[in-house]
Amino acid sequence: MKLNWLVLFAAFCFCVVPSLAVKEYLFKKCSQSGFCQRNRHFSNQVSKLSLNDEYQPRYSIDKSSIKFHNNNSTLVGRLNKKLNDDFTSVAFGFQLNILENHSIRFRIEDQLTNTVSNFRRYNETSYWSFKDHVQPDLFFEINTESKSENIIIGYSNGLYKIKIQLYPFKLTYYYNNSPSIVLNDRNFLNIEHFRKKNDNDLTKNLSPEELDFDCFTDSFKDSSKNTLKRGPESVALDATFKNFLNVYGIPEHADSMALKTTRDNRDDASYDGKERDLDPYRLFNVDIFEYETDSKLPNYGSIPFMLAHSHNVSAGLFWVNSADTWIDIIKKDKSTKTHWISEAGLLDIILILDNSPASINQKYGDITGYVALPQLFSLGYHQCRWNYNNQDDVLNINKKFDYFKIPMDSIWLDIEYTDEKKYFTWKNSLFNNPTEMLSILGETGRNLIAIIDPHIKSTNDKNYNIEQQILKNNLAIKDSDNKNPFHGQCWPGDSIWIDTFNPKAITIWASFYQNFTTFSNDSTNLHIWNDMNEPSVFSGPETTAPKDLVHYGDWEHRSLHNLYGHSLIEATYQGLNERYQNMKRPFILTRSYFSGSQRYSAMWSGDNMSKWGYLKISIPMALTSGISGMPFSGSDVGGFFGDPSSELLTRWYQTGIWYPFFRGHAHIDSKRREPWVPGDPYTSIIRDAIKLRYSLLPVFYNSFYESSINGLPVMKPLFYENPNNEKIFDIDDEFFIGNSGILVKPITEESLSKFEIYIPDDEIYYDFNDFTKIDQGEGKYEYKNLSLDNIPILIKGGNIIPRKMRYRRSSKLMRHDPYTLIIALDKNQTSSGILYVDDFETFNYKNNEEYLLCKLKFENNQISSNINNYKNFFDGIDEYLEIEKIIIVGLDDSGDNFKGEISQNNKIWNASIIREKNSLVIKNPKVKVNTSWKINIFNEKP
Numbered sequence: 001m002k003l004n005w006l007v008l009f010a011a012f013c014f015c016v017v018p019s020l021a022v023k024e025y026l027f028k029k030c031s032q033s034g035f036c037q038r039n040r041h042f043s044n045q046v047s048k049l050s051l052n053d054e055y056q057p058r059y060s061i062d063k064s065s066i067k068f069h070n071n072n073s074t075l076v077g078r079l080n081k082k083l084n085d086d087f088t089s090v091a092f093g094f095q096l097n098i099l100e101n102h103s104i105r106f107r108i109e110d111q112l113t114n115t116v117s118n119f120r121r122y123n124e125t126s127y128w129s130f131k132d133h134v135q136p137d138l139f140f141e142i143n144t145e146s147k148s149e150n151i152i153i154g155y156s157n158g159l160y161k162i163k164i165q166l167y168p169f170k171l172t173y174y175y176n177n178s179p180s181i182v183l184n185d186r187n188f189l190n191i192e193h194f195r196k197k198n199d200n201d202l203t204k205n206l207s208p209e210e211l212d213f214d215c216f217t218d219s220f221k222d223s224s225k226n227t228l229k230r231g232p233e234s235v236a237l238d239a240t241f242k243n244f245l246n247v248y249g250i251p252e253h254a255d256s257m258a259l260k261t262t263r264d265n266r267d268d269a270s271y272d273g274k275e276r277d278l279d280p281y282r283l284f285n286v287d288i289f290e291y292e293t294d295s296k297l298p299n300y301g302s303i304p305f306m307l308a309h310s311h312n313v314s315a316g317l318f319w320v321n322s323a324d325t326w327i328d329i330i331k332k333d334k335s336t337k338t339h340w341i342s343e344a345g346l347l348d349i350i351l352i353l354d355n356s357p358a359s360i361n362q363k364y365g366d367i368t369g370y371v372a373l374p375q376l377f378s379l380g381y382h383q384c385r386w387n388y389n390n391q392d393d394v395l396n397i398n399k400k401f402d403y404f405k406i407p408m409d410s411i412w413l414d415i416e417y418t419d420e421k422k423y424f425t426w427k428n429s430l431f432n433n434p435t436e437m438l439s440i441l442g443e444t445g446r447n448l449i450a451i452i453d454p455h456i457k458s459t460n461d462k463n464y465n466i467e468q469q470i471l472k473n474n475l476a477i478k479d480s481d482n483k484n485p486f487h488g489q490c491w492p493g494d495s496i497w498i499d500t501f502n503p504k505a506i507t508i509w510a511s512f513y514q515n516f517t518t519f520s521n522d523s524t525n526l527h528i529w530n531d532m533n534e535p536s537v538f539s540g541p542e543t544t545a546p547k548d549l550v551h552y553g554d555w556e557h558r559s560l561h562n563l564y565g566h567s568l569i570e571a572t573y574q575g576l577n578e579r580y581q582n583m584k585r586p587f588i589l590t591r592s593y594f595s596g597s598q599r600y601s602a603m604w605s606g607d608n609m610s611k612w613g614y615l616k617i618s619i620p621m622a623l624t625s626g627i628s629g630m631p632f633s634g635s636d637v638g639g640f641f642g643d644p645s646s647e648l649l650t651r652w653y654q655t656g657i658w659y660p661f662f663r664g665h666a667h668i669d670s671k672r673r674e675p676w677v678p679g680d681p682y683t684s685i686i687r688d689a690i691k692l693r694y695s696l697l698p699v700f701y702n703s704f705y706e707s708s709i710n711g712l713p714v715m716k717p718l719f720y721e722n723p724n725n726e727k728i729f730d731i732d733d734e735f736f737i738g739n740s741g742i743l744v745k746p747i748t749e750e751s752l753s754k755f756e757i758y759i760p761d762d763e764i765y766y767d768f769n770d771f772t773k774i775d776q777g778e779g780k781y782e783y784k785n786l787s788l789d790n791i792p793i794l795i796k797g798g799n800i801i802p803r804k805m806r807y808r809r810s811s812k813l814m815r816h817d818p819y820t821l822i823i824a825l826d827k828n829q830t831s832s833g834i835l836y837v838d839d840f841e842t843f844n845y846k847n848n849e850e851y852l853l854c855k856l857k858f859e860n861n862q863i864s865s866n867i868n869n870y871k872n873f874f875d876g877i878d879e880y881l882e883i884e885k886i887i888i889v890g891l892d893d894s895g896d897n898f899k900g901e902i903s904q905n906n907k908i909w910n911a912s913i914i915r916e917k918n919s920l921v922i923k924n925p926k927v928k929v930n931t932s933w934k935i936n937i938f939n940e941k942p
């Protein structure tokens with residue numbers, strides 16, 4: 001083990017890039033993970049026996065125990081598990097709730113009388129993951145139709161129905177009278193009840209279909225010290241999505257958007273466990289060094305949320321469990337059959353059914369919260385590298401962006417800015433005046449983002465206040481003895497880890513962001529990057545913390561592992577709010593995350609490589625993130641490890657401008673690659689791409705606004721736009737930007753000269769650059785003569801797109817710039833869109849309703865903007881903010897004697913309209929953004 005971390009550590013520090021590949025042997029296969037292997041074995045046996053009807057399922061609901069509460073919206077009762085002696089059973093309590101948004105939550109808890117008093121399952125995952133730390137309210141209209149061998153509950157005028165079969169236990173959730181999700185369809189329900197080591201014998205606790213592999217020990221070489229004090233405690237359940245053939249979600253994996261089948265698509269096969277390809281998808285937050293593409297191996301974050309989609313109906317399954325989790329998927333009988341296996345914690349599951357994928361996101365967001373509306377600057381371009389070496393280096397980079405006329409919003413500092421990796425300190429010899437540096441960046445509206453990791457250098461130096469406070473207040477994660485702080489290796493060498501599950505640790509961690517004068521206390525353009533928060537432990541099993549460490553509340557790390565990164569960013573968010581006295585929306589980038597992290601932070605996909613395959617996979621990864629409620633995501637532009645060719649770098653920028661989070665980053669050993677480094681033509685093309693992103697910031701801001709109120713992905717899969725077109729259910733190399741109608745297919749292959757983009761419906765589309773009309777209907781559209789400066793972008797007819805066309809050094813300097821509107825007409829000669837504006841920085845949009853929402857429309861040759869009843873002028877929108885140009889694309893009228901009449905604020909004036917290639921242009925209409933207006937267009941026949 002010691003050798004292992006040394007090897008890893010050396011690789012982290014000195015890695016020279018060739019010969020990169022994930023060290024697979026560091027990560028368990030299902031067959032090496034006790035609980036995964038046991039549950040898979042169990043499912044194999046059950047499947048085989050069931051084929052000949054030889055299996056007698058063990059789980060049943062005790063009819064006499066059933067009770068309804070809360071006006072029938074809660075059903076509780078007892079679930080019995082029959083043991084091997086055929087007369088003893090273990091009883092569990094179950095609870096079914098109908099949530100306010102019509103979803104259902106089903107939980108099973110151990111009844112303590114059956115076990116021992118100190119056996120508790122971790123039950124706080126929902127506390128961290130759900131918004132406002134409360135459980136959703138209940139809905140109050142249920143009709144119980146029967147209390148016989150099935151319990152049937154209908155609600156919402158029969159749109160939803162739940163059928164619970166008592167023996168064998170099975171729960172079927174209906175939508176519009178069709179069975180859509182079935183729990184325990186295949187009888188894989190398995191709750192490993194508490195047992196002592198010597199109870200684990202075949203006579204009682206272990207049925208013939210079960211294995212006793214690694215119940216009390218861990219035979220994986222790097223975790224052999226894992227003390228399984230509580231013995232086997234996994235929870236597992238199968239869920240069938242009936243008549244759904246496509247499932248998505250469960251990030252983070254470097255894989256396609258449509259999830260693949262696992263285990264050779266069979267549920268009765270036995271495996272020797274040698275083939276990693278046959279493993280389930282795994283959710284276990286790890287620092288997966290040099291991860292590979294097209295892989296089901298775990299990555300840095302985990303969201304146990306799956307979306308299933310079919311014609312007219314979509315389904316969501318949220319497995320509320322933060323322990324190490326594996327998910328098998330097979331497709332059979334026109335359905336997708338899943339098997340969820342978690343090492344510990346509660347069996348707690350939320351099921352959502354509705355008529356579209358977007359509605360599922362809305363309901364999932366109802367429960368876990370929507371993405372926090374980001375400050376506008378964070379949607380601009382971020383320039384990062386490991387490392388900008390000193391203050392001069394930073395300021396020089398800052399100037400170069402202006403010299404090359406490339407907009408940029410923030411420069412990032414990686415770990416080398418600290419004094420010997422002691423976070424919350426500055427290496428004074430390199431950064432002697434951070435406040436001055438921040439203020440120079442601030443002159444052009446730019447920001448600094450500094451890294452803060454959760455491992456704290458173990459120094460025993462009384463002057464390192466951070467360590468002292470953590471030790472003095474007993475706030476470090478504890479060793480398995482639950483006494484001493486756990487020590488492990490990370491960047492600083494010997495380190496301890498803050499336990500942000502402890503409320504006091506949250507308060508102290510939050511205070512670190514403001515109390516330390518050395519950390520640029522008074523600057524307001526400083527934001528934070530929380531890295532290595534899986535947590536990454538170089539000396540730990542699977543590069544992370546041992547599972548038997550102990551957290552606040554005496555909870556074992558095993559049960560809450562996937563929440564650690566989330567708890568850290570929650571504390572950081574509090575710290576930044578305190579630092580800015582709730583005046584500014586905090587910006588945080590996190591590497592590790594869980595369901596709910598979207599409320600606090602953006603994420604990126606970690607340490608990718610400068611290879612075409614990583615550019616390609618970055619798109620499905622961002623799409624999956626959006627599907628899973630975490631839309632603020634992106635990948636390192638250029639690739640972290642290695643040196644991209646100029647062509648790859650250019651194509652990566654042309655792709656990266658569409659990531660919701662857009663940052664260039666590079667490993668310490670890679671060559672410099674800021675946009676000017678490759679020289680022309682590359683630099684000019686990269687500049688154009690970044691400028692395109694800036695001109696579309698109003699579109700991105702609109703999309704984030706929408707996502708922050710309804711959970712819609714910002715980078716949106718095609719099937720969200722056309723949910724009934726099966727042909728596009730698995731397209732993951734092109735996407736829409738929110739509801740803007742902008743359809744993009746970035747180029748992710750080398751030296752392409754011919755290229756096809758798939759048009760997903762029969763609407764008219766237009767080329768984004770020259771407005772060529774494409775009216776061919778659904779199908780492939782060929783781009784000919786593709787050159788390096790082309791990015792295939794189309795606009796779907798029926799959408800109005802706001803842009804800001806002037807070059808500025810940062811997004812902040814664009815705030816008073818006028819808008820241009822592109823009105824792309826659909827087949828009916830109509831179009832609509834929105835323009836959302838606020839001060840781009842503070843919470844005033846929420847607290848004082850200081851925002852402007854313009855509803856834009858084109859109908860019957862009239863353009864109109866109707867605004868919400870906004871009250872005051874505020875910074876960001878003032879009485880001078882105007883629309884400087886309106887471009888109408890696709891008007892059927894071929895005349896060229898157009899006149900326009902503009903009306904706003906009871907005044908009327910004429911518009912000047914000219915015909916340009918493929919469009920009509922209203923030049924400088926002088927309409928103000930802040931009140932409603934109309935423009936009527938006439939074609940005066942000569």
Ligand code: NOJ
Pocket residue numbers: 386414415451531532591606607640665666667
């Ligand atoms: C790992 C992160 O993934 C990477 O982006 C960063 O540069 C290094 N840690 C150093 O902090």
